[in-house]
Every structure is written in structure tokens, then in C-alpha cells.
Amino acid sequence: MTCGQLAPSRARSLAGYLLLSAAAVPQGAKRTTCELERECRELGLAVSLSADADRHIDVAEILDQCMTPELWSASKT
Secondary structure (H helix, E strand, O other), X not given: OOOOOOOHHHHHHHHHHHHHHHOOOOOOOHHHHHHHHHHHHHXXXXXXXXXXXXXXXXXXXXXXXXXXXXXXXXXXX
16 A cells, blocks of 8 residues: 555545444444544544435435545545
């Protein structure tokens, strides 16, 4: 793995975390959730959840964004 790039398995984990978070699906241990949130913040990845009770999530759009190579290969400074 090149510096500043994520391993495919880690990218899948983060993408899955973001997708499930957007759908308000519980995701296990608090420690794991905190680690995933921290890593997503460091990479500038987030799903915006408004306070609206009537939110609709376009899963296809989120997955398309997760599959954009430029987002995953951004260098960390």
C-alpha cells in the first residue's frame, strides 16, 4: 500500500460504516464505532444527517461517491 492510500479492505469497512450510519443501522461496539468515526473525519468522509425525521437516503449516490478512486487516494498530511 502506498502512503496516503487505504487498503481495499479498509475502504470497504469505512464505506460500509458510512452507508449503515446514513441508514441509522446500529453498528456494534462503541470503541469500533468511535475508531471508524475518527478515521472518516481524518479522511474528510461523512454523511450529513439532517434533523429531519423525513430524511431520504440515496444509497446509490453514496456508493458511487465511495467508489470514486480520487476520494480514497488523497494523501494525508
